[in-house]
Structure formats: structure tokens, C-alpha cells
Amino acid sequence: METATIDLKNLSLSYGNNGTGHKALSDVNLSIENGEFISLIGPSGCGKSTIIDVVSGLRPPSEGSVLIDGARVKGPGTDRGTVFQDYSLFPWMTTFENVCFAIEHAKKTGERRDIEKTAQEFIELVGLEKFKNAYPGTLSGGMRQRASIARMFSMDPKVFLMDEPFGALDSLNRIYMQDLLLHLWSEGEQRKTVLFVTHDIDEALLLSDKVAIMTPSPGRIKEIIEVPFSRPRLRKDLSIDPNYLALKSHLLSVLYGEMVEEIEKQEKELEGFA
Numbered sequence: 232m233e234t235a236t237i238d239l240k241n242l243s244l245s246y247g248n249n250g251t252g253h254k255a256l257s258d259v260n261l262s263i264e265n266g267e268f269i270s271l272i273g274p275s276g277c278g279k280s281t282i283i284d285v286v287s288g289l290r291p292p293s294e295g296s297v298l299i300d301g302a303r304v305k306g307p308g309t310d311r312g313t314v315f316q317d318y319s320l321f322p323w324m325t326t327f328e329n330v331c332f333a334i335e336h337a338k339k340t341g342e343r344r345d346i347e348k349t350a351q352e353f354i355e356l357v358g359l360e361k362f363k364n365a366y367p368g369t370l371s372g373g374m375r376q377r378a379s380i381a382r383m384f385s386m387d388p389k390v391f392l393m394d395e396p397f398g399a400l401d402s403l404n405r406i407y408m409q410d411l412l413l414h415l416w417s418e419g420e421q422r423k424t425v426l427f428v429t430h431d432i433d434e435a436l437l438l439s440d441k442v443a444i445m446t447p448s449p450g451r452i453k454e455i456i457e458v459p460f461s462r463p464r465l466r467k468d469l470s471i472d473p474n475y476l477a478l479k480s481h482l483l484s485v486l487y488g489e490m491v492e493e494i495e496k497q498e499k500e501l502e503g504f505a
């Protein structure tokens with residue numbers, strides 16, 4: 232069970248031809264300690280998914296760098312496990328095959344018997360044993376995300392990168408998945424470092440050690456908030472804790488302020504066209 236630090240250093244990224252197009256990120260700096268759970272929250276289009284793409288090595292930054300345990304990210308690697316909102320599994324493989332493939336790919340060596348045993352264990356842990364031979368297309372959204380989570384944990388990467396993994400789920404499934412993630416994450420002797428993107432303030436406060444709030448596009452880190460509640464956290468306790476309500480209200484006002492600024496900016500741009 233290894234874990235690692237994540238450092239985003241002066242990260243900027245522009246889309247388009249040779250980075251001359253839309254500036255999505257501007258000088259993003261963020262340090263995540265070993266075993267720390269940080270949520271990224273911010274208005275739509277502020278660059279949260281772009282950050283996940285850069286940290287996972289799928290997209291190079293225009294400037295700056297990402298360091299995992301001090302080593303510069305140059306492309307995708309098995310030290311980072313990812314769960315996206317809806318495309319983490321291979322549709323042509325069953326749940327079992329998806330998890331086995333991920334373990335095989337991550338470990339490079341290992342007896343087939345051990346790989347299958349680990350896959351079986353994690354599939355059982357997320358409660359999908361009855362759907363082990365089902366293809367992703369035949370699973371519900373919640374089941375697919377359970378399979379994606381089994382896949383990520385079974386690979387045993389150093390860090391977890393999660394881009395709105397529960398964004399498409401109904402509220403009951405979302406609660407179930409949050410609890411499952413927290414349970415699996417807290418269980419091991421060494422917690423993994425997590426960078427988690429969400430739109431949901433309650434989700435960020437329930438799961439995270441810190442919440443990083445981003446500015447509207449081009450995204451920067453505007454503020455980092457420590458979440459002071461001890462673990463394990465229970466929803467029912469949090470929802471009546473005055474500190475929780477104060478923190479939630481602070482986050483809402485920062486995000487609402489961002490939204491108003493963004494709308495005013497867009498209105499001014501539209502006036503320019505009139």
C-alpha cells in the first residue's frame with residue numbers, strides 16, 4: 232500500500248492550436264500531502280476536469296508541471312488510478328475482466344490465480360459479485376461506478392484521481408457511493424492521496440480534508456479551506472453541527488460570488504456585440 236504527494240506547480244493550459252486558443256488554467260498551484268483527500272470545487276468550465284487530465288498525464292500543460300512524489304508527470308502511469316463520471320470501464324469486457332485487466336496492467340507481473348483472487352475480493356467488497364460476468368452496458372450507473380471503484384482500488388495506485396465520479400447518480404446511490412468510497416479509503420493501513428472533483432458542497436465537506444475553490448475560467452486556486460471535522464464523519468451529525476453550516480455557507484457565498492462575477496463578465500461581453 233503505497234501513497235504519494237501530488238504537487239501542481241504554476242500550471243497553465245491553453246486549448247487550441249499549439250496552445251494559442253482558450254486559456255483554461257492560469258498559474259494553478261496546489262500541494263497535496265501523503266494520504267490527504269482534497270476536493271476541487273468551482274463554477275462550470277473553470278478547468279477542474281482539465282486539471283484531472285493534466286495530473287493523469289492525458290494532456291500536457293502549456294506551462295508548469297505536475298509532480299508525483301517529486302517526479303515530473305510525463306504521461307499516463309499506473310501510479311495514478313482514475314475514476315471518471317462515465318467512461319472508466321472497457322465496454323467490451325465484463326466487470327471481472329475489467330478489474331483483472333487493470334490489476335494485470337498495474338502490476339505487470341503476477342500469477343493469473345493471484346490477479347483473479349484480488350479482482351474477486353474487490354468485486355465482492357463493492358457488492359457486485361452477482362454482476363461479475365455482466366458487461367458495463369448492462370449495469371446501472373451506480374453499479375458501473377462501483378465497478379470503476381473496485382478497479383481503482385484493486386490496482387493499488389499511489390494516488391486516486393476522481394472526476395465527478397458520482398455526478399450522474401441519483402441522491403440515494405450517491406450517498407451509498409460516498410459511504411463506500413470513505414469506507415474503502417479509510418480501511419487500509421495507509422490512506423491514498425485523493426484529488427476529487429465535485430460540484431457538490433456537501434459531498435466535498437463530507438469526504439475531504441481540504442476543499443480547494445477555483446476561480447471561473449481561466450481557473451486558478453482561489454482559496455483552500457481546511458475541513459476540521461474528525462473522522463469517521465456521519466451525515467446526521469454534520470448536518471446539525473453549527474461549524475458545518477457556517478463552512479457550507481462560506482463555500483456557497485464564495486462560489487455564488489464567483490458565479491455573479493462570471494455572469495456580469497459575460498453580460499459585458501454581450502453588450503460589446505450589441
Ligand SMILES: Nc1ncnc2c1ncn2[C@@H]1O[C@H](COP(=O)(O)OP(=O)(O)OP(=O)(O)O)[C@@H](O)[C@H]1O
Pocket residue numbers: 246247253255273274275276277278279280281282448
Ligand atoms: N478539448 C477542448 N478544447 C477546447 N476547449 C476546451 C476543451 N476541453 C475543455 N475546454 C474548455 O476549457 C474550459 C475548462 O473546461 P473543463 O472541462 O476543464 O471545466 P470544468 O470545470 O471541469 O467544467 P464542468 O464543471 O462543467 O465539468 C472550458 O471553458 C471548456 O469549454
